[in-house]
Amino acid sequence: MEIPYTVNTRPDTGLWNAKVGIWLFLASEVMLFGGLFSAYIFLRLDAEPGMWPHGLLNVPVGTMNTAILIASSVTVVLAWASLKMRRFWAYWWYMLITILCGITFLTVKLVYEWPQKFDHFGAFIKQEALEKYEPYLGNHHLEEKGLAPRREITGHLHNKAALSDPNIKEYDIALDPVNADPTNPANDRPHFLYQPSTDKIAKIEKEDVEYASMFEPRHSAYFASYFTITGLHGLHVLGGVIVFTYFWLPIGSKLYKRNPEHLANRVEVVGLFWHFVDLVWIFVFPLFYLL
């Protein structure tokens, strides 16, 4: 059976059917991400002073990924425009670039950003022990400046067995610069460039720690929302790449030969989805990486 209105517009809506379909789908997507962003706002507003981390993500890498996603939004709209102008090979190349941008985005996230986080450690110090760890926290200095206090000591955990072995009584951490030199005014605000852990080792006694974990979803409300939202966003990127690849393969050229307008409309639909994915990232990037 022939699916109606894939190229021609319906007289009552003035639109071809897939376009109505994708916009209804995007409306549901707005509600999906809206729910997650509203959870983010709730968790952030409810966080005690010093309990919402800043500067834990790699800003240059996040900026690069944002630029990659924007570039792919441009190339996908150019791919669609090429089909409208009946320039198939221009479409083919723009589509290839879009697919490569999507794969690069996912690779950076899954191979570099996330594993780097899983290898990083943080220990939230109990309220009554904050003074003991003042040399690593610098809260007196922050108080003088009217800045939010620090409750967490972060860095590279040398004795990972301490996470599971109750007989090990302390965490050995190669400190991050912010805890290695906490009163340095340069560390009052997050850095643009990624700062690796220093050689300075701190021993944090477990009995002084309220909660400690690697930078995993369970680490904090911040990382729980970060991994949930970027994970779901990443799945959308993957979905877009799969559909783009489908239309880039010979099946696309066959459809183009049969009815180029039909292929153009299908690319427009997946393009609208892709722009939505880009649009979500435009909010994700500043909320998690910068603010």
Place this chain on the structure above:
Amino acid sequence: MNNPPDVSPDPAEHEEYAHNVAKHVKGYLIVGAILLAGTALTVALSYVDFGNSKTNIAVAMLVAAIKVSFVGAIFMHLAAEKRLIYRVLIFTGVFVCALFWLTYLAWYNPIVRH
């Protein structure tokens, strides 16, 4: 059900349409450049001390909203779309605002155990 056949539009009509699309290509590139510049601006402004974090968040969200407007209006063709799409989006906007309002209510008047 008698549907009209799904065929490509008239070739002459299409040629005129393709010409119009070609005129838009430069616009797509300009919007891409604006979005990249907007990203650089967002990063730069996040390192400016506006006095408190709320102002920094407001500024970043303002820049993000402008970027999103460009994506929606130009890339997603919402600047000139059919009425049905606008209606769908108005409904979506109302529901998403209601969702955020519920969040606000929950934060403003939380359930606490006494």
